Structures are given as structure tokens and as C-alpha cells.
Amino acid sequence: MARVLISGITGQDGSFLAESHLESGDEVHGLVRQSSLLQRTRLDAVPALVNARALSRLKLHYADLSDTSSLVSVLRNVRPDLVYHLAGQSHVKISFDLPEYTADSTGLGTLRLLESMRHVVPDCRFFLAATSEIFGEAKESPQNERTPMNPINPYAAAKVYALNLVRIYRSAYGLFACAGILFNHESPRRGENYVTRKIARGVASIARGRQTELHLGTLTPKRDWSYSPDVVEGMRLVVSAAKADDYVLASGVSHSVGEFCEAAFRIVGLDYRKHVVLDPNYVRPVDITETLGDASKARSELGWAPKTGFDELVRIMVDAELAELDARGDAA
Numbered sequence: 001m002a003r004v005l006i007s008g009i010t011g012q013d014g015s016f017l018a019e020s021h022l023e024s025g026d027e028v029h030g031l032v033r034q035s036s037l038l039q040r041t042r043l044d045a046v047p048a049l050v051n052a053r054a055l056s057r058l059k060l061h062y063a064d065l066s067d068t069s070s071l072v073s074v075l076r077n078v079r080p081d082l083v084y085h086l087a088g089q090s091h092v093k094i095s096f097d098l099p100e101y102t103a104d105s106t107g108l109g110t111l112r113l114l115e116s117m118r119h120v121v122p123d124c125r126f127f128l129a130a131t132s133e134i135f136g137e138a139k140e141s142p143q144n145e146r147t148p149m150n151p152i153n154p155y156a157a158a159k160v161y162a163l164n165l166v167r168i169y170r171s172a173y174g175l176f177a178c179a180g181i182l183f184n185h186e187s188p189r190r191g192e193n194y195v196t197r198k199i200a201r202g203v204a205s206i207a208r209g210r211q212t213e214l215h216l217g218t219l220t221p222k223r224d225w226s227y228s229p230d231v232v233e234g235m236r237l238v239v240s241a242a243k244a245d246d247y248v249l250a251s252g253v254s255h256s257v258g259e260f261c262e263a264a265f266r267i268v269g270l271d272y273r274k275h276v277v278l279d280p281n282y283v284r285p286v287d288i289t290e291t292l293g294d295a296s297k298a299r300s301e302l303g304w305a306p307k308t309g310f311d312e313l314v315r316i317m318v319d320a321e322l323a324e325l326d327a328r329g330d331a332a
């Protein structure tokens, strides 16, 4: 039984990762931060999939990425075998509004955690959730582990710093520090202000007669979208590899935001062009035109490949929103 510590356990990926390790019989510890409302809705989904005995192996600890002493204290108490570092401000558009906070939580937060680990649990394995955003307007397509980094927003710049730290701690101190360079991955647990969840919620709401319009910033950018549980499976393979290294985890197929809309509205028999309204409030100062990942290293060295295709992903997300609306009896 491994002792696993997850920062960002209340998030989309953190909740799937917790579930996956509980199902494997591991002890799962999560870092949670102080907030005025105890809303951990994604973790509430865990009991449905694991039994009560497994839940007794889930423990939450208050800590903050801005408070090194809290990180040291949790590491001393838990003495984890594995740390997954998923926490931090990770909304691209919001990073333009909160650049310093983004740098502090996403960039320096990684430094504080790595430095604490180096002193307290140097033999612990460390996984960083890095991102395709590090490539910016990429100099090549598809992007792989050797594609030059060229960040174009404060979030991406913070993740470049975090990824460089992983590489430095690996070579300078011999830490088992590795990273997944993750392309977009989605699920019904995705934050509501990311485009796929926003579209799925909008489609369900329009289909049930609760609204008529869906406001989006742009339809043209293309993203390489996967399903979060598939990517979480990849994270587990990266961190259990024989050697610490960095791996792209991506589907290898990209679709535009407009194509996601078209597929999502089609599920409920509607034409997205009659409902989507372009709204400058959601336009970013700069945006990546297209991301496309080459995960052949993860496939050949770790045997990883995503199982869920684009159409299935869209259906999973729209069906979940329809089911939630219908369960609440909210249909107009």
C-alpha cells in the first residue's frame, strides 16, 4: 500500500486521482486550503465509486502553497511515497487578471513543495502537472517533449518555471521528480469556466428551455482534448516509471471550439449557429491558435494511450449536464 499525497485533490484531476489510488488500496492524503465554504463537490463523487472501507483511507490536511511551514508539517506527518502536485491557479484568461497570484501559487508554490520535499522526504517521488501552454504559438506541430518552450500568458510562464524546477531538482539533487506535459483534458468535473464544461452546461440548459443563448469568446482556436480519467491513468504511469522523466500526454487530434459546439448541440438535435453568441468579454489578450500533442514517447515507454475519443467525450459531458438538470427537476 503506497502513501500518496495530492495537492489539488479537490480539483477535476485530483478527485479522479484520489479515486484511482483508493481503488488500488493506497492511502490517499490531500492538501486542502482554508475557504469560507466547505464545498468539495468533486470529492463527494468519490464515495459513489469506492466503498466505505476505502474512504477511511482518505485523509485531508489543511495547508497552503504560500505557507512553506504548512507544507513541511504535512510532509513530516504523512511521509508520502508519492506526491502529485496539481494545485495552483490554472485558468489562462484569469492569469492575465491575477498574474502575481498565478506566479506565486503555480510557480513559487512548486518551488516551496520541492524544496520542502528535498529536506523532509528526499526519497519520495514527485509528479508535476505541466501543460501544453508552455509551447505557446508552437514552433512545430505536433508538440513533443523537445519542442521549444514559448509561453504567451502569465499562467504558462509560471508553468515553464515549475517544469524547469522539476528538471533542476532531478539533476541537481537526484530527486525522483517527473512531469506530465498535459494537453487539455475534460470531464463532467471540469471547472464551469473552462470552455468544454461551459458549452456542455449551455447545451443542456438550452435543450431544457432554461436559456436560449450561449456566450463564448471565439470559435476558432483548436485544442487537443482528452478525457481526464485517461490522463490521470497516464500520470500514474509517469510517476511509477523506472526512471524520472517528462512525458507529453495528449490525444494527438485537435478540434476547434466551434467543432466542440457543433458536436454538443447535435446531441440534443440543435444547430449551434442559432444559439452561440460571440462575446468580447471572453476574448483573451492573446490566445494559442492550435495545440496538438505527440504522445508517442508515453505510448512506447509507458504503454499509455487515451481510450476515450472526442465524440464520446462530448457525449459524456452533455449527458452528465442533462442528467443533473433532470435530477434537480429544473426543466422549464
Ligand code: NAP
Binding pocket: 007, 008, 009, 010, 011, 012, 013, 014, 033, 035, 064, 065, 066, 085, 086, 087, 088, 089, 090, 105, 129, 130, 131, 132, 182, 183, 184, 185, 186, 190, 191
Ligand atoms: P482544477 O480543477 O482547476 O483544480 C485545481 C486545484 O488546485 C483545486 O484543488 C484547487 O483548490 C487547487 N488550487 C488552486 N489554487 C490554489 C492555491 N492557490 N493554493 C492551493 N490550492 C489551489 O484543475 P485540473 O483541471 O484538475 O488541473 C490539475 C492540474 O493540471 C493543474 O495544475 C493544471 O494547471 C494542470 N493542467 C490541467 C489541464 C487540463 O486540461 N485540465 C491541462 C494541463 C495542465 P480549490 O478546490 O480549493 O479551489
Ligand code: GDD
Binding pocket: 090, 091, 092, 093, 130, 131, 132, 133, 182, 183, 184, 185, 193, 194, 195, 196, 198, 215, 216, 217, 218, 219, 221, 222, 223, 257, 282, 284, 287, 288, 291
Ligand atoms: N474558458 C473559455 N470561455 N474559453 C473560451 C471561451 C469562453 O467563453 N470562448 C472561447 N474560448 C476558447 C479559449 O480562448 C481557448 O482558446 C479555448 O476556448 C480553450 O479554453 P479553456 O477551456 O479555458 O482552456 P485553455 O486551453 O485556455 O487552458 C486549459 O488547458 C491548458 C492545457 O493546454 C486549462 O486547463 C489550463 O490550465 C491547461 O494548462
